[in-house]
Each structure stands twice: as C-alpha cells, then as structure tokens.
Amino acid sequence: MVRTLSRPSTARFGTRLSIVGTARENRHLRVDARGSSAADEFLAGAVLGLSLWLCQHGVDRLSVCAGQHCGTMFLDATTGRVRRFCGKRCATRTHVQKHRARLAHTRSYTPLTEGSRSR
Numbered sequence: 001m002v003r004t005l006s007r008p009s010t011a012r013f014g015t016r017l018s019i020v021g022t023a024r025e026n027r028h029l030r031v032d033a034r035g036s037s038a039a040d041e042f043l044a045g046a047v048l049g050l051s052l053w054l055c056q057h058g059v060d061r062l063s064v065c066a067g068q069h070c071g072t073m074f075l076d077a078t079t080g081r082v083r084r085f086c087g088k089r090c091a092t093r094t095h096v097q098k099h100r101a102r103l104a105h106t107r108s109y110t111p112l113t114e115g116s117r118s119r
C-alpha cells in the first residue's frame with residue numbers, strides 16, 4: 001500500500017512523501033525523489049525528519065547557539081531544556097572567554113591601601 005501525502009511538493013521540488021506498508025507494524029514514511037538530484041532527495045529526507053521531530057517534541061526545542069559569533073541552530077533534546085550551545089566547542093570557548101574577561105577585570109582593579117592613598 002502506498003498513500004501519497006504531498007502532491008503539491010511533487011510538482012515544485014520533484015519529491016513525493018508517501019506512507020508505505022500494508023500492516024500497521026511495517027508502515028513507514030518514504031521520500032520518493034524520482035528524477036531529482038541526490039541533493040534534493042537528501043534535503044527532502046532531512047526536512048521530513050526535522051518536521052517529524054519538531055511535531056513530536058515541539059518547536060520550542062529548536063534553539064540558536066549562545067556562543068559568540070556562532071548562530072548555529074540545534075535541537076535541544078535535554079529533559080530540562082537547558083542546552084545553550086550547539087556543542088562542547090562553543091560552550092568551552094564561551095566559558096574561557098568569560099573567565100579571561102573576569103581575570104582581566106580583576107587584574108585591572110587595584111584596591112586602595114593605606115600606602116597608596118594620595119596625600
């Protein structure tokens with residue numbers, strides 16, 4: 001059994017989304033991209049996967065990395081929705097920058113002592 005779900009996309013992008021399978025246990029979605037490039041087929045599959053994930057977990061799970069100059073989007077699959085960075089590299093880089101900024105601020109601050117006060 002094949003049931004086509006997305007006829008309008010066939011005309012525009014050359015891909016077709018279908019439910020395939022006869023029994024409930026073996027039904028699955030299939031992206032058919034006959035006549036399309038491998039890139040179009042891969043893109044259609046990626047969009048399908050992302051759409052299904054977002055429908056299941058919620059759009060608010062899609063986040064932008066908090067790393068400076070990063071802007072990478074990622075899916076937050078943590079239970080507490082606490083993920084802030086796209087990966088460990090961005091998290092470490094950001095934390096090191098903040099640590100160095102704190103150190104620089106601390107070193108530039110020299111508290112007044114009895115001997116250093118102006119007369």
Ligand SMILES: [Zn+2]
Nearest residue numbers: 065070086090
């Ligand atoms: Zn990042």
